[in-house]
Amino acid sequence: MIGKLKGTLDEIAEDHCVVDVHGVGYVAYCPARTLSKLPGIGEAVVLYIETYVREDMIRLYGFGSALEREWFRLLQNNVPGVGAKVALAVLSTLTASELANAVALRDIAMVARAPGVGKKVAERIVTELRDKAPAYTGESAAAMGLKQELGEGVAPAPVADAVSALVNLGYSRDVAATAIAAALKTAGDGADSAKLIRAGLKELAR
Missing domain, CATH: 1.10.150.20 (5' to 3' exonuclease, C-terminal subdomain)
Structure with missing residues (x-):
């Protein structure tokens, strides 16, 4: 099974690219985002590969990460x-x-x-x-859980207010939610919004 290709970009098409690895051209079907971020023809490229093997074909799917x-x-x-x-x-x-x-x-x-x-x-x-x-996701389960609660409108008022305050300061909603999730560990579930905001800002300053 092929798990990774490292070679020279030989061709870019609408839904796939061709990577030349020591003279052998591998066709990899990729998401549009992956194709848009590929280097120029003739340049070095690395793709993470998922190999599909069936009775009638072998197909490679390529990804940037x-x-x-x-x-x-x-x-x-x-x-x-x-x-x-x-x-x-x-x-x-x-x-x-x-x-x-x-x-x-x-x-x-x-x-x-x-x-x-x-x-x-x-x-x-x-x-x-x-x-x-x-x-x-690379995120903690706590951060994921908080984002879910915010999306469903069931997060405690102090938590929702703290996230909103960080968003108003210019942070993205995701970054704010992650910071407040981390702040909850140190401030405790019973903390008010002001305490959570201070703890969240400390997390962001790290």
Whole structure:
């Protein structure tokens, strides 16, 4: 099985590229985002590969990072009705972090932006991956849980106010939520918004 290709970029097409490795050209089907970030023809390139072997074909799927490849596997192995085509469409539309946030916040509309992914499929994706996504986000389970609570409108008022305050200071919602999730560990669940804001700012200053 091929897990990684390191060679020279030989060709870029609409849905795939060709990587020359010691004179052998490997065709790798990639998300649009991956293709858009490839270097110029003739330059060195590295792709993380998922190999599909069937009776009638062998197909390689290429990704710019191991995390993208894991999401590709996760989508197909855990969501009924999602195959390679839909998984590529999702990863062409959303970055790995955007997909992780959409799953955590149950943002069906964001996932449904992918071509060929309707509301029902998007809902199935966020539902089936809800408990599996944290391992692929690089974030703590606490941060993922808080983002989910914020998305569902059930986060405690002091927590929601603290996140809102950091957002008003110019931080993104995701960064603010991650900081407040970390702050909760030191400040405690009973902390008021002012204490959480101070603790959150300390986390951001690290």
